[in-house]
Amino acid sequence: MNADSEVKTDARRLRVDGVDVDLGGVRILRGVTFDVRPGEVFGIVGPNGAGKTTILNVIDGIVRPSAGTVRYGDVDLCRVRPHDMRKHGIGRSLQSTHYFRDLTALQLVALGELPNSIVGALRFAGHRKRRKAQAEARDKGMEALRQFGLEQYANRPLSELSSAVQKLVDIARAVVTGGELLLLDEPTSGVSGHERGGIGEALRRLRTLGRTIVLIDHDPGFVTGNCDRLMAMNFGEVLDVGLPDEVMSSEAVKRSYLGESANTDVGIERDL
C-alpha cells in the first residue's frame, strides 16, 4: 500500500527540523528532527510529558517553535495559522475529547466548513445560498460520519457518547479537515480493549486510502502494530527513529522506559 501512495505525484513530505520549544520558561522540545514520508504511518511513543502532543502542536501551528523549521512539501507550516491547516490538507485529532460537550457529532465534524469571514457568514446565511452552503456542510459532515459508521450519532451531543465513539467522531473530524496528512493524538486513550479494534480498523482503512498519518499512542503494541516507522522520545528529545521493532528494542528506548519504571511504578502501565 505504500507503493500505491508514493505514486501520487503531489505527495508531500513533512520535515520537522531542529525544533526547540520553550513554554513558560521551560524547554519542552530540544532539537527535534524527523521526516514523515508521504503515505506512511509514522508512530511516536514516549512516556508521559515526553513532548509528543507538543510536537503535533508545533506542526499544527498551535505552538510556535523558538528554533527550527517545520515544512510540509514546500509550505512553511510555522507561518500557517491553525485553522488554515485544512487548506494544506492537514487534519488533527485531539488527545482529550472532553473539550466539546454540547456540540453534536455532526456539528463537530462540520466545524471546519463554517465560514471564517463576515462575507462568508453572510453568504452562509444569505437567503438562497444559505441552503446550499449549509446543506453542503451538512452533507460533508454526514459523509465523514458515515465513513466511520457513526451516522446514528449525528445529532447526539458529544457528552452523551462513549469515549470510543467520541474518539472516532474526532478522527472523522480530522479526516474531514485534513485530506492528506492526519495527526492523531492517542486515538485509543480512554478506549477499552475491544473497542480499540474499531479504531485500528479505521486507521488501516485511512492508510489504504494513502493518507499520511502521524500516530501517537500510549500503547506501544498498538503503535508498532500500526505504523511503518516509529520515533521514540523522552524529555523533549528524540531517542531513536526507525523500524518499529528496531526502535522498541534499542538500548536507549529500553533504558528510558526501564529508568522510569525504576523511579516510579505509576505511568509504566499506561506507557508501555
Add this chain to the structure above:
Amino acid sequence: MTTDAIKDRTGAGVLGRTLGRMLGRQGSGTQFVMGAGLLAAALWALNGGPFLNLVGQSCAVYAVAAIGQSVLIGSAGQIALSGAAFMAIGAFVTGSLAGTPLETFPFPLLICAVVGWLVGLLSGLPGLRFRGLYLLLSSLALQFMVTAVTKNYQSARHPAGLEVPPLHIGPLDVSTGQSFYIVLITLLATVYLVVALVERTGVGLAWRAIRESEEAAAVSGVDAVRWKLYAFAMSGAITAVAGCLMAYLVGRADYETYNLNLSIALITMIYIGGIRSRLGALTGAVIITALPYILQLRLPGWLAGLGIDANWYTENQSIANAGLFNLLFLLVVLFEPEGVQGLLGKAERLLRRTLSGRRTGRTTESPA
C-alpha cells in the same frame, strides 16, 4: 437555536418539521415558558400605568445590556467585567452629542454602536494573548480607565452630569411613559433578532466551539481569533447602545451610575437567567431590575408583619440590595449554574419523564 445552523432546511414541510422538532425537544417547554412569561410581563408593564411603564423601561434598557454581555460571556465564553464601562461610553457619547447636529435620533444610537464596536474590538486584543484571570484583570483595567476618563470629563465640563435631551423621533415626543417604553421594547426586540440572526450564520456555532476550547476550535478549522474579536466588538456595540438608552431614560449621563457594581449586576443578570441563552439574559435582566422595586414596595410591609423593624433596610437599600444580588449570584453559581433556565429545564425533564413513563406504561411499544 444555533443547533439548526447546519441542518437541512429545504422542502415545504419546514414549518411542520420545525414545530414538531420544537415541541419534541427537551428544553423547548422551558423556552416557551420563559418567552411567554417575558411577553406577559412586557404587556403588563405596557398597560400597568406610569410606574410600571418606568419599571418596564429600566428592564428593557438592562435587557439590552444583558444581551450585550451574554454575547461575550455566554456565547463566546470570554471573561470580562467591563459591561458598565461600555454603558458609560454609550451614555457619554449620547451626552456629548447633545446640542450638536447629530443629536437627532437615531444618530446617537448608531454612533454609540460604532464607538462601542471599536472599543470592544480594542478590549478584545488582550484576549488574544491572555485567558482567564489576566483577561479579567484587563477588563477591570478598562472599567477603571473609563470611569476615570468620564469622571474627569464630567467634573471639568458638566459637574452635574451631561444633559441628554428628551427623546424625539421626528416631530414625535417619545421621551416618557408608554411611547418611550414601546421605543425601548422595539429596540430590544431588534437587538435580540440581530444577535439571533448573527448566531444562525454559523458564527454562533463557532462561538460555542471557542467557548468550549479555543485550541480545539482552531484545530477544527474555526478562526478562533477572528470570531473572538467579533464577540468582543459586538458585545461592546450592544452594551454601548444600552448605555445610550440609559442616558435617554434618566435624562443625563453621570459617571457614578456606571461603576463596577453595575458591571457585576450585569453579570449576575445573565447568570441568574441562564448563561447559555439570550432568553436567559432577558429573564435575568428583568428579575434583577424589577427586584429592587418589589423589595422597596413590599419588603418593609413584610418585615413589619413579622415584627421586624424595616428602618435599617429603607435607609441602606442600595447596599442591602447589592448584598442580596451578590448572595443570589453565589447561590446560582453554587447550586444552579444554569440559572432560572436550568431550573425550568429540570422541571421540564421531570415532567417529560413522568409523561413518557405513563405513555409507555399503557402501550407495550417501546422505542428501539
